[in-house]
Amino acid sequence: MVGQANETFEKLIAHYRETAYLRSIEGLVTWDHMTYLPSKGVDYRSEQIGYLAGLIHRRRTEKVIADWLDELVNSDLAKDPNSRSDCTIREIKRSYDRSVKVPVDLVEEIARVGGQSHVAWVEAKKTDNFTHFQPWLERMLDLRRQQAEALGYESTPYDALLEEFEPGETTERVSSVLEGLRNELAPLVAAIVDSNKTAPCEIIQRKYPVAMQEKFGKHVAAEIGFCFDSGRLDVTAHPFCGGAGPNDVRLTTRYDEHDFANGFFSIIHETGHGLYEQGLPKVEFGLPPGEAVSLGIHESQSRMWENLVGRSRGFWQHFFPSLCEAFPEATAGVSIDEWYAAVNDSRPSLIRTESDEATYNLHIIIRYELERAMIEGDLSVADLPTAWNDTYEKTLGVRPDKDSVGVLQDVHWCEGMFGYFPTYTLGNLYASQMFDQANEELGTLEDAFANGEFRPLLEWLRTKVHEHGQCYSPSEMIQNISGKPLSHEPLMRHLKTKFGELYDLS
Ligand code: ZN
Secondary structure, eight states: OHHHHHHHHHHHHHHHHHHHHHHHHHHHHHHHHHHTOOGGGHHHHHHHHHHHHHHHHHHHTOHHHHHHHHHHTTSGGGTSTTSHHHHHHHHHHHHHHHHHHSOHHHHHHHHHHHHHHHHHHHHHHHHTOHHHHHHHHHHHHHHHHHHHHHHOOSSOHHHHHHHHHSTTOOHHHHHHHHHHHHHHHHHHHHHHHHTTOOOOGGGGGSOOOHHHHHHHHHHHHHHTTOOGGGEEEEEOSSOOEEEEETTEEEEEEOOOTTOHHHHHHHHHHHHHHHHHHHHSOGGGTTSGGGSOSOHHHHHHHHHIIIIIITTSHHHHHHHHHHHHHHOTTTTTTOOHHHHHHHTTOOOOOSOGGGOOTTTHHHHHHHHHHHHHHHHTTSSOGGGHHHHHHHHHHHHHSOOOSSGGGTTTSOSGGGGTOTTOTHHHHHHHHHHHHHHHHHHHHHSOHHHHHHTTOOHHHHHHHHHHTGGGTTSSOHHHHHHHHHSSOOOSHHHHHHHHHHHHHHTTOO
């Protein structure tokens, strides 16, 4: 019996490794699409990507997988929870069951309408016309509700959609953590505004030649541990981290000669994602033990390197001299205190992607509450723009005067990605909770950063997060690391200390 189960397990793995070739090719052509593809090549590339996506979906839902899984779930290979074999069987079963529950025509309809809805959203955003987008958003909402019904859920259809991005997490738990966060964060942001203290942002907007920004960014990414023999950095419109294989991680950023922070912190953010990808077990590439756990945990890695490391005083104690050497004109006469204040400027704003470490999470909480209300039928799409504007005014004290800088700013809803937004803030919460624990186990990390020592933190993340792939769920992982369930407290402690000092709050 054992011999036969092993044989079946090998067949399952071989099948998934072959699918991994296709997925990594899809990753490569998608990366090329976003970076170097000539504009006239877009139509054929979209066909290539669509073809690959269909091929991958068909392979993942082949009936033979169900037969193999039936045999394997009760075998000894699935007996030891969190072992490599148990993880492989459990996670392949989870994704297989999810994909066969949704009828194929619904899957195709979501893809087809999603593409058209995306086009409508681009046009609506350009012309500031929400009404143009409204019927498409209504359609996407309806399709995702149908998908949630097909998938099944316990208390709210939002649970079924959240599961796609943050496996094992529930709406109830996410709501309770985000509510705790909002109750403490809103007063902190109000206190920052009331302080009337402003950061010397002008420093960041001086002239930073793009070629030097790239050189400096690569230097920092390499120093914090990114291996450029197993990855590279290129330019795109919306920065992301992609990949084409276990030793091929593609970082992207964008540069603005008069906004140093935009390009630099995108590099550090994507490097955080890239360090995670480079730390996953290479022999398991394409299999659950070699894949990231969830979007939230992935984001915890990027946010940790971007904010908790890259925007810390210790980090700049180490890098400020080389920054001044790279940009002698822009940094002339600037002190490290001024620089530290400038890269940590905090103020309420309208655009999520341009917001700072403190206010960012309020942008997410607003979106989470609105999308949940839409999915649960408590908010109609027609009422969404007003609800959006009112909530911004109430929560952040700013009100958009047009929808392009309000409800139309993000791409997520047009593609029906409901349940995605909370993973950004979950990432910040996981990051702070992990970072607190790392500080406890490794000593004061800021002192290490000031000495240019980033390896201890990276090695710690390798053993606590990266090398486990999907062996533990996000909530098990944070419990294993910190001994506690996820809480808003570590993030709030960090924000209160940092911004309390920067904005003279008592
Ligand atoms: Zn990210």
